Amino acid sequence: MIVGGDAAGMSAASQARRTKGPQELEITAFERGRFSSYSACGIPYWVAGDVSGRDRLIARSPEEHRARGIDLRMRTEVTELDVAGRRVRWRALETGEEGWTGYDKLVLATGARPVRPPLPGIDAPGVHGVQTLGDGQALLDALSQEPGRRAVVVGAGYIGVEMAEALLRRGYAVTVVNSGEQPMATLDPDMGRLVHEAMTAMGITVVGGTEVTEVLTDGEGRARGVRAGGADHPAELVVLGIGVEPETALARAAGLPLGAHGGLLTDLGMRVRGHEDVWAGGDCVEVLDLVSGRERYVPLGTHANKHGQVIGSNAAGGYGTFPGVVGTAVSKVCDLEIARTGLREKDARAVGLRFVTATVESTGRAGYFPGAAPMTVKMLAEYRTGRLLGVQIVGRDGAAKRVDVAAVALTAGMTVEAMTALDLGYAPPFSPVWDPVLVAARKATAAVRAAGA
């Protein structure tokens, strides 16, 4: 039995079905929403106009799941878990019908809910979240009714900057209001500053270090901007890009173990700790950060899919593990690519690691090749050992996915000196003769040496 019909839940269902046929294993899944297995990460690009329609974001419809022998019950909310009694209470949202259904094995894939600060006016018409396909549709409807005026995006993390691009490309004058000093708090502030500068150059107004205290409304109660740090930012459209938190109310009520970030805690097989027949994955769990050794909350579709695979295998009697993450994330604002993996300076300090940093400027192609554009790479290495701790990249064409090299190096526990010898692909259209990651590794190696013992 699966609670939650999106990436983690339905990947688990599909993998379990691949492992065991309908004669051997009955699979029931409950989803309170109207859609299954969709790409929430694609919503900003749908709003921007890159993706032609909502259905393009749906990887597999309820009908397709049912055709594979999965009893997927849409618009059916699970309202209570009875773990001791091995049953869940559900409610059909359309009909109001309610009931209990028993299970042998339970998969919790309840996902995340958007952070929605309790501000005056937050629920006014004209305030939009962008977490669900319904949110995306509502925003697109608003754009078509009132195109090309002013928009305020609250938050400058991945969703915030992606929505800033989408609205800019829709012809809006965009202001991004962010509590952090710089956008992209997932980067160190010196790298976030590069994003800030680039967004400003694109014509986006970035207001940092400012908390939104109120959504402004007009006489009809419609949102007309936000107040932040005592200043008013008028806009016809307010988009909340503040991020999400684990949707674990059911799990909490059932006494399942939650971590410091509010996510479910699992073992390497994605089994909920202390519960033999309960698994959890996707945006409702915390994951082990392999670099810091601590649990983190990293709600990303790519992890949710991996979790689902592992859960589906294990729950159906197979074997799989999810060892953890190194914290890789990539994004873009227009042509500016943003990537990170591993620890930021403050993450390293928080776990007692002393480190050196190296920041280099390079280009994504040979300097003489057309389109060669600046790229900044920042690298953190442990003091003395020289072990790679993290990499952040901000640049143009080819910047983002370069971080994957560092992600693998982190997973392998490489030193920055070992990285200087990496045999990375070189040809003028794809890299300078020294790849920017290698240039950073050389400078970090020198910094480790200079820091001495």
Place this chain on the structure above:
Amino acid sequence: MIVGGDAAGMSAASQARRTKGPQELEITAFERGRFSSYSACGIPYWVAGDVSGRDRLIARSPEEHRARGIDLRMRTEVTELDVAGRRVRWRALETGEEGWTGYDKLVLATGARPVRPPLPGIDAPGVHGVQTLGDGQALLDALSQEPGRRAVVVGAGYIGVEMAEALLRRGYAVTVVNSGEQPMATLDPDMGRLVHEAMTAMGITVVGGTEVTEVLTDGEGRARGVRAGGADHPAELVVLGIGVEPETALARAAGLPLGAHGGLLTDLGMRVRGHEDVWAGGDCVEVLDLVSGRERYVPLGTHANKHGQVIGSNAAGGYGTFPGVVGTAVSKVCDLEIARTGLREKDARAVGLRFVTATVESTGRAGYFPGAAPMTVKMLAEYRTGRLLGVQIVGRDGAAKRVDVAAVALTAGMTVEAMTALDLGYAPPFSPVWDPVLVAARKATAAVRAAGA
């Protein structure tokens, strides 16, 4: 003393100079050509028109080297090495002046020479190599005199396919004649076939499995095409893209150790084996392949630069090593990207490795994202252990540099199963939720399991 003023030699000179100042270390370099430190890899893009001029390909001019305290003697050929006597004999090509100069430490960076088969007509006007800046200039001069007719490219390796693109974009009808059945013999034939099909779709005529037996000439002795496999391929321009071999005649005459591919053999510090004060690097050496454990010949600017760094450090009393390569190479033909790392099937067999393969089709971006184009990833993994042995990728936007993930994984000795858990960057513009490399790793993991014990 440095013999050869290109990437490896002048990197060594520069690194030695950074390590020790002019008061401590005298550096003399001999270069028989007219240019120093240039990017030969950029020549096809110069010919194609991507690079505006010859000087853009020169990383550092002789004057710049001299300004850093390096006595770089251009147009001066070293004609003999007296290793026992620690001196070299040289000849100034402009003046005919000759002499012997002594050294304490010697660096051999004599590079490569183009393979030029002894065919009838091979020296006719209209037959062009593309290894040196002079070659590039001669070819560009020929294009400007006789634009937009027919060209034959002999060879379909990296240089061959890059020149095919360049000439196609210059308006030529291009025929590529190749001794191998498929282009890109650095790939397995099944992956080379994808390159063949894509080149054909671009309008390039690819004639495979055929040896050129003669360069056809007209009454004035000018090249007018080639004969291959009994068929004539008429053309106004013949470009040799057959590759290069180590330029080690001097080293051979001096009794220095050469390997099976004709390149100098060094230790990990790039010291010529058995010779305390002689180093060698760049296109004149063989390198250790870390996957097969055998020496290979991999003439690439990126390795030459690394060699130079290591040599410059060591020769100036510092420390550095070049551990070896995993065989990464990337290229493109128009918008088709081609990448490989590690072992091909025949390489694995040649060293006694039993393996499984997995080939998957995916896309470089989320399937719903604009510009998402097919990408084929082939992965080789060792039988039983599941250790990654090699990856080949053919596809469009974002295909080539994805191979870097596999290059790091090879260096780290990862299994394909460990790779399935890699935390690679995901966002719709940059990757499907399962990166193509992860999809290949999953299929390869299944293949290892299916092959059993």
